[in-house]
Amino acid sequence: MQYLWAFLVGGALCAIGQLLIDLTKLTPARILVAYVVSGVILGATGLYQPLVDFAGAGASVPLTGFGNLLAKGMRKAIEKDGFLGIFTGGFTACSAGVTAAMIFGLAVSLIFNRTDRTRQE
């Protein structure tokens, strides 16, 4: 059952993104920014966590989940460190994903060579 909800909720979040791409011509970068910021707002207002509890990876894997994680991390950091938490909360929360992307990105660019195919117009 968890898989069904993960599929439906995750799929729906992607379908919304596709509608935005097709109907508004928003660039992928803008869509990702919009998703993360929406995730922070939904996380901050407490609206997103119920969706995560309900749909699991269907809500946590899309980038809105990343935003929710930022909000959650911020809350935790301020509880623990007070004012300093405002400066540490965000990066602490997203450090695993961002570090993974950076390090694997670096590793891939060391190991692989891109054929010219993808750079052609």
Add this chain to the structure above:
Amino acid sequence: MNISKKEYAQLANRYSAPSKLYITVPKAFAIGGLICCIGQFFTDLYLMIGNDIDTASAYTSITLVLISALLTGFGQYERIAKHAGAGTLVPITGFANAVVSPALEFKTEGYILGTGAKMFIIAGPVIVYGIAAAFVYGIILFIISLFGG
């Protein structure tokens, strides 16, 4: 660190499929949903070996990022993305692809200003505005906490 409009359009175009809504939206739904199911599988796996949910989610993100990075390295992520559109963009694998793809692609411009700088072409704004939004939330939370909230 300058990127021409043309280069940006190329990066951007990689994700945009031809727009016929009745084709693109279901495809995005199906492939995006499937990626989330793969995520659910890894989350369950990491929960099973005794992690709490936050740890399991973090490991799931790392795993999906790794898979996406490898697929990008082999040039396969773009192939799927051509069909999936937002289905491969919106999940964290899309974020990973947005880092790894330019890192690899701009290797020809060197490891510092090519790989090192260009890997943040799309991820940079995502991180900047994500952190900024969280920062604003943090200030609000802090002010509330001052009044004993």
